[in-house]
Amino acid sequence: MMPQAQSNEARRIAGLAPIIPVLVVEDAAKAAPLAEALIKGGLPALEVTLRTEAALDVIREMASVDGGMVGAGTLLTPWCVEQAKAAGATFGVSPGATPKLIEACISNELPLLPGAATATEVMALYEQGYDMLKFFPADANGGAAALKAIGAPIPQVAFCPTGGVSPANAKDYLALPNVLCAGGSWVAPKAAVDKGDWAEITRLASDAAKLR
Template sequence: MTPAAQSVEARRIAELAPIIPVLVVEDVAHARPLAQALVDGGLPALEVTLRTPAALDVIAEMAQVEGGVVGAGTLLTPQDVADAKEAGALFGVSPGVTPKLVEACMHHELPLLPGAATATEVMALYEQGFDMLKFFPAEASGGAAALKAIGAPIPQVAFCPTGGVSPGNARDYLSLPNVICAGGSWVAPKDAVARGGWEEITRLARDAAALR
């Protein structure tokens, strides 16, 4: 799967809803009810970060939830790509990108949403064929104003800003012509997940789904 083909699929997934939940899940028992709550709230694309020992099992469980499109976040190495694909991930997200990571995603046919924070990084990825990127870390890299500025000379590239995106600033990003969706963790608060507050999470997801 070429970078261009990966971006076509990544863009399709990004267009499913205005927010992609960024999930750090410690307990695999929470996987299915959490995914169901988010899908019920109108957020079908789910990014499970590979930051916990349970992450791959969580991806495998969430992949069983009807209507969900589960991806793996924090892909850092080719082994991460292979493990994510085997677990059932339908897309991958990385904070940055390396040639080996791109090669692994091509080999395993895993659509990648690669991270970029500067015009040079965006241009380098666009040169390879990627035109759907993650803007990360969004707020620390200048926020919506910076992404708007990047979009002026490089309108061909679309983004999913992630990192510091919140209900208070999400619309600033989503109003930009080069933003398809944004990534956010607020729709699945740790305390709500820990106590099984699935109805609360569904409500938060509905609010996020209505942002645009």
């Protein structure tokens, strides 16, 4: 799957809901009910970050839940891409992009949402065929104002800002013409996941689904 086809699929996924939950899950036993709660609330695209030992098992469990699409976040190496695809991830998200990572996503047919933080990085990825990117870390790199400024000379590229996105500023990002969705972790707070408070997570997801 070449970069333009990857971006086409990433745009489709980004259009499913205004927020993609960014999930750090330490217990695979909680994966399926967590996915069910988020999907029930209206957030079907889920990003499981590869930041815990359980992450690949979490992807496997979530991939079996009807109605959702599970992606692997924090892709850093070709090995991460291969393992994520084998676990059932249907898309990938990376904080940045390297030639080897991009080649691995092409070889493994895994649609990639590559990260970029500067106009130069955006242009480099656009040259390769990517026109749907992750803006990361969004808040630390100037927030919605910076993304608006990047969009002025490069309107062809759309974004999913992640990193510091919250209920307080999500609408600022989502109001931009070059933002299709945003990534946020607040919809699955650790305390609620640990307690198995799926009703609370569904409520938070439902509120997030109404942001646009």
